Amino acid sequence: MDAVDRISFSVAAGEFVGYLGPNGAGKSTTIKMLTGILTPSSGRIRVAGLDPSRQRTALARRIGVVFGQRTTLWWDLPLRDSLTLVRHLYRVERSVHRTRLAELTELLDLGSFLDTPVRQLSLGQRMRGDLAAALVHDPELLVLDEPTIGLDVISKATVRAFLTRLNEEQGTTILLTTHDLGDVERLCRRVMVIDHGQLTYDGSVQRLRETVDVDRLLIVDLADSAPPIEVDGARVVRTDGPRQWLAIPSDVNAAAVVAAVAGRYEVEDISLREPGIEDVITRLYRTGVPTRS
Structure with missing residues (x-):
């Protein structure tokens, strides 16, 4: 079985692609x-015009x-x-490095631990250090x-904000692999x-x-508490005492379902949750290809 099979794509300068x-x-493998x-x-691969x-x-x-x-820093x-x-590895001029390090120190908030041994850094600090080393x-x-794997909420927010600025303000092209759909x-x-080694979707998050x-x-x-709710266009997928969860297909008018439930049952509270990107990706993994064009 091939690790990748006839994958073909291009990424333009300045894109941020997941x-x-x-x-x-x-x-x-890719x-x-x-x-x-x-x-x-x-096949043929070119990155920045190079093989x-x-x-x-x-x-x-x-x-x-x-x-x-995996860190690229010296422990x-x-x-x-x-x-x-x-x-020295990249042969960056001393003056250029000084300016670049000052920029990265400010953007990634490295100042408080620049002189700390890498082995003593927290995971979030080390990730910011690795980002600086790569840049x-x-x-x-x-x-x-997986740049945010294992990071706490604050560290994730710091890394995400930095990557957004890097892409939008400096025009750096970014290719991101992650299991964190946030x-x-x-x-x-x-x-x-x-x-399974094949590209099943390529487009915007919204179109997905x-x-x-x-x-x-x-x-x-x-x-x-009551038996499962029965209304047209929805099905009960879970119950817990007086609380019930109903699945509404994407082609059904949700407002009509809400009105039907409210008209037939004594309701204290009701809320509609739209599918998140995690739900969408999970469905795509299961079906292999989009179910609608």
Whole structure:
């Protein structure tokens, strides 16, 4: 079985693209081919006009890569020293590095732990350090593999805000793989979904919502416990005492269902939950392809 199978896509300069898929779908294989770690058995790849596997050194000077579960920093050195070593690796001029480090220190709020050994940093601090290391040489493309994995809410917000500014203000192209669909909703204007080595979707988050049929959820609190609610256009999927959850298909008028429930039952509270991106992606994984054009 091929890890990836006839995948074809292009990413324009300045885009922020989410590359999604379940475990084993082919995401990491794709990333490793794009960054020159793996050589494809067939096909053609160009990143910034270069062949990644044959021109890996030249490509490294034009891209930055961050793997959320692996650090590129030196464990026993202060973060500042790690970033200095990275400067030498990329042959960045001292004055350019000084200016760039000052920018990254402000944007990523590194100042309070620049002189702390990497091994003493929290996970969120280390991730910000890894981002700085990947950007010291001012790459035109940043490839991120699970950059917010394991981070607390505040650290996630800091990383997301930084990536948004990096993309919007500096025009850095960003390719993001993640299982955190909050990252996708807050960051990506375009998503590609890969499953079983094949690209099953490529487009906007909004169009993905409109393309994949996912039920909305009506949550009804009745005055007392009762048998499952029976109304046209909806079905009960769960009950818990007086609270019932009804699934409403995307092609059914939700207002009509709400009116029917309110007209037939003694209702204390009612709310409608639209499907989130996680629901949409989960459905797409299960069906393999969009159910509507």
